[in-house]
Amino acid sequence: MANLIVRRLLQLIPLLLGISFIVFISLHLAPGDPASMIGGPTATKEDLASIREDLGLNDSLFTQYLRYIGGVLQGDLGYSYQTQQSVTEAIMIRFPNTFNLSVASIIVATVIGVGAGIISAIKQNTSLDVLSTVGALAGISIPNFWLGSMLILLFAVYWQWFPVAGITSPPWTMQGIKELALPAITLGTGSAALIARMTRSAVLEVIRQDYIRTARAKGVREKNVILLHCMRNAMIPVITVIGLNFGFLLGGTIITEQVFAINGVGRLLIQAIAARDYTMVQGAVLLIATLFVLVNLLVDILYALVDPRIRYE
Amino acid sequence: MKRKWQGWVALFLALSLVTAGCTPPPPNAGSAGNQTFVYASTADVVGLSPIKTNDSASARAIDQIYETLFVRDPETMDIKPKLARSYENPDPNTWVIHLRKGIQFHDGIPFNAEAVKYTFDKFRDPKTAAPRASLLKPIDKVEVKDPYTVVIRTKKPYGPMLAALAHSNASIVSPIADKKGDLMKKPVGTGPFKFKKWVQGDKLTLEVNENYWDGKPQLKEVEFRVVPEVSTAISLLETGEVHLIDTLRPENLDRLKNSNKVNVKTKEGTPVTYLGFNMKKGPGKDSDFRRAVAHAINQEELVDALKGVAHPSKGIIGPKVFGYNPEIEKAGYDYDVKKAKDLFNKAGMDGKSVTIMTANTKNYPKLAELVQGQLAKAGLKADIQTLEFGAYLDRNRKGDFEMVIGGWTNSTADGSELLYPQLHSDNIGATNGTQTSIPEADKRINQSRTTTDKEKRLKVLHEANKLLVKEAPWVPLCHDFIVTATTKNVQGLEVDATGQWTLKNVSLK
Numbered sequence: 001m002a003n004l005i006v007r008r009l010l011q012l013i014p015l016l017l018g019i020s021f022i023v024f025i026s027l028h029l030a031p032g033d034p035a036s037m038i039g040g041p042t043a044t045k046e047d048l049a050s051i052r053e054d055l056g057l058n059d060s061l062f063t064q065y066l067r068y069i070g071g072v073l074q075g076d077l078g079y080s081y082q083t084q085q086s087v088t089e090a091i092m093i094r095f096p097n098t099f100n101l102s103v104a105s106i107i108v109a110t111v112i113g114v115g116a117g118i119i120s121a122i123k124q125n126t127s128l129d130v131l132s133t134v135g136a137l138a139g140i141s142i143p144n145f146w147l148g149s150m151l152i153l154l155f156a157v158y159w160q161w162f163p164v165a166g167i168t169s170p171p172w173t174m175q176g177i178k179e180l181a182l183p184a185i186t187l188g189t190g191s192a193a194l195i196a197r198m199t200r201s202a203v204l205e206v207i208r209q210d211y212i213r214t215a216r217a218k219g220v221r222e223k224n225v226i227l228l229h230c231m232r233n234a235m236i237p238v239i240t241v242i243g244l245n246f247g248f249l250l251g252g253t254i255i256t257e258q259v260f261a262i263n264g265v266g267r268l269l270i271q272a273i274a275a276r277d278y279t280m281v282q283g284a285v286l287l288i289a290t291l292f293v294l295v296n297l298l299v300d301i302l303y304a305l306v307d308p309r310i311r312y313e
Numbered sequence: 314m315k316r317k318w319q320g321w322v323a324l325f326l327a328l329s330l331v332t333a334g335c336t337p338p339p340p341n342a343g344s345a346g347n348q349t350f351v352y353a354s355t356a357d358v359v360g361l362s363p364i365k366t367n368d369s370a371s372a373r374a375i376d377q378i379y380e381t382l383f384v385r386d387p388e389t390m391d392i393k394p395k396l397a398r399s400y401e402n403p404d405p406n407t408w409v410i411h412l413r414k415g416i417q418f419h420d421g422i423p424f425n426a427e428a429v430k431y432t433f434d435k436f437r438d439p440k441t442a443a444p445r446a447s448l449l450k451p452i453d454k455v456e457v458k459d460p461y462t463v464v465i466r467t468k469k470p471y472g473p474m475l476a477a478l479a480h481s482n483a484s485i486v487s488p489i490a491d492k493k494g495d496l497m498k499k500p501v502g503t504g505p506f507k508f509k510k511w512v513q514g515d516k517l518t519l520e521v522n523e524n525y526w527d528g529k530p531q532l533k534e535v536e537f538r539v540v541p542e543v544s545t546a547i548s549l550l551e552t553g554e555v556h557l558i559d560t561l562r563p564e565n566l567d568r569l570k571n572s573n574k575v576n577v578k579t580k581e582g583t584p585v586t587y588l589g590f591n592m593k594k595g596p597g598k599d600s601d602f603r604r605a606v607a608h609a610i611n612q613e614e615l616v617d618a619l620k621g622v623a624h625p626s627k628g629i630i631g632p633k634v635f636g637y638n639p640e641i642e643k644a645g646y647d648y649d650v651k652k653a654k655d656l657f658n659k660a661g662m663d664g665k666s667v668t669i670m671t672a673n674t675k676n677y678p679k680l681a682e683l684v685q686g687q688l689a690k691a692g693l694k695a696d697i698q699t700l701e702f703g704a705y706l707d708r709n710r711k712g713d714f715e716m717v718i719g720g721w722t723n724s725t726a727d728g729s730e731l732l733y734p735q736l737h738s739d740n741i742g743a744t745n746g747t748q749t750s751i752p753e754a755d756k757r758i759n760q761s762r763t764t765t766d767k768e769k770r771l772k773v774l775h776e777a778n779k780l781l782v783k784e785a786p787w788v789p790l791c792h793d794f795i796v797t798a799t800t801k802n803v804q805g806l807e808v809d810a811t812g813q814w815t816l817k818n819v820s821l822k
Contacts, residue, residue: 030703031707032701032704032707039367039445040444042744045740047443050439050446084495160552274701276703
């Protein structure tokens with residue numbers, strides 16, 4: 001296990017170097033440049049020249065990349081072209097919001113998804129199964145933008161049970177829970193649908209196996225058959241889906257953050273791309289890539305914990 | 314089974330009560346002097362230095378923290394002194410500005426001629442890389458005559474000087490604070506509100522300047538909250554969590570007008586939206602083609618479709634911009650599909666197609682579709698190419714398009730500052746995207762910039778406007794209304810035609 005962790009962490013280094021290079025090149029290939037976005041439509045040729053010089057954009061691409069990567073290797077992600085704020089600081093302000101929202105969403109998704117998936121499987125071909133399948137289809141199909149807006153109108157404007165938008169309190173307080181509730185439901189619904197479908201098929205596959213029949217024949221209570229005997233084996237693909245979804249969520253949830261005015265990494269990234277804020281985009285992408293690798297590593301570790309047959313030698 | 318359901322219902326109701334009880338009351342509603350005003354901005358403030366920023370979100374905050382030497386009257390749009398007391402021009406190249414006494418920056422440093430000189434020198438220094446440096450480029454030298462008199466010398470007479478000095482970017486900063494720290498993060502001005510806290514991407518908080526020289530404001534605090542989605546901002550307005558929003562689209566207006574909790578105000582504004590031609594290549598080189606397009610555009614229909622966020626005018630310089638003369642309405646091209654068809658034939662464009670480039674912001678995509686429909690009626694097929702704003706700006710600067718739908722905010726409200734950057738040959742390759750080079754128009758634009766005589770400036774700007782409308786490098790599509798929506802308890806908000814506002818006189822009833 002320790003080997004696996006060390007190996008994965010070492011693999012991160014070339015991966016991040018590769019990602020930083022690809023992001024750097026693709027940003028420079030895209031039309032538009034940071035000076036033009038800082039100067040705006042009113043900037044004259046002289047204004048743009050001064051800004052380019054100030055940002056070091058007149059240097060060759062190679063020099064610019066070396067300068068950037070040299071800073072990164074020393075733990076300095078640089079400064080935003082647009083706001084002149086430290087990239088690390090900008091990300092660190094926003095990351096807790098994205099993390100809290102991701103955790104809340106994955107909890108919503110797991111509770112609904114696994115619950116609905118199990119019910120759907122054990123009540124296969126009943127009205128509950130149909131309801132769950134249709135619900136899952138709706139969950140995947142409804143765009144977050146629409147669902148978020150509807151939840152706001154209904155629960156925040158009409159009934160005023162929840163705040164409309166923003167995160168101002170820690171997630172363990174009542175106000176914090178209320179602030180996270182609507183965005184977590186909005187975001188969790190799509191993931192819940194995927195998890196439900198995966199859980200249903202995994203449980204259906206396991207539930208027909210001989211050892212389940214044996215357990216039932218032994219007189220084990222049905223609840224224990226499902227939760228202890230069946231779920232343990234069925235969880236591997238479900239954990240994979242949950243882990244992947246969590247990784248994606250940590251990468252920023254642009255639409256939900258936008259609709260609920262949450263100051264998260266996704267919004268930071270999209271604003272930075274729009275402003276051609278190269279350093280900020282690179283910093284945010286490196287963070288997201290690192291988190292994605294770490295979450296996947298965590299999932300691999302969880303496999304071994306859930307299923308003792310899995311060994312990482 | 315029935316019991317189980319009853320249990321769930323009871324739990325749901327209990328949770329509802331708990332959550333309902335915990336919903337905080339909307340901010341403020343306190344007594345005067347203890348009120349917090351919340352503005353929802355769709356974009357975050359880039360920075361808080363007037364020297365280093367050039368975006369409207371930053372300008373909104375800067376307008377509350379800093380002040381300029383001159384300001385526009387929000388109603389008449391006349392320029393009047395603010396931090397200045399008076400001024401005189403001993404000769405057309407010299408502006409002697411007398412400053413108000415007894416004003417202090419938020420850090421306690423006195424406002425004086427040194428501060429003005431420091432601000433303008435820093436603004437003009439190429440090493441500063443000020444994004445709006447062009448605003449004060451015509452200034453040659455700034456001199457301190459005495460502690461409260463500053464002398465600005467220009468290389469050539471500069472007509473729009475007062476408009477430039479009234480621009481947010483020409484706000485006066487505290488020299489000590491600028492030297493000591495970073496005004497982008499910790500601004501220090503003389504304005505009615507001073508900096509308190511800024512969580513980037515989330516919220517900027519300002520607090521009242523107790524020592525404000527022009528009467529203490531009634532609000533205690535002002536929050537600039539970032540709400541990127543307009544529909545969410547409207548929900549916040551309806552629940553009273555914010556008090557003002559001002560980035561509204563036609564599709565938002567019905568919901569707002571039907572709300573009994575919101576006041577919507579509109580007034581004619583300075584921004585213009587146009588259909589421009591590439592004057593150097595493609596069909597736009599041909600004046601017959603441009604005239605045909607101008608005849609094919611039905612401005613009234615466009616304005617109607619924008620449901621009250623725009624007003625018509627044939628002028629490139631619109632009714633709220635200095636240099637406008639109502640005579641221009643007779644100079645434009647009438648909507649006449651037959652004439653348009655004939656001219657398209659004459660230009661050899663019959664059965665051919667063109668591409669209209671636009672950006673995915675403001676009302677441009679909607680206008681592009683409407684224009685496409687109107688051109689089709691006159692027999693011209695137009696394809697629309699909608700680009701992300703950065704890519705649009707890049708191609709616009711390079712003149713890489715056949716036709717373009719774009720706009721100009723006119724934040725100085727001065728015609729020279731519209732025609733010079735956008736349609737003068739000096740600025741081809743930068744702000745003059747259509748690459749317009751009409752010597753007669755250049756001459757008049759130059760005249761409007763190099764005379765300080767107001768009447769003469771009005772005359773030459775009108776002539777330039779007429780000439781450009783006739784030559785049609787741009788066909789004006791509409792001029793914007795400035796639309797603001799506030800909660801009903803907001804009083805004293807004054808918004809000018811450029812969309813600029815100050816909260817100095819605002820209170821919550």
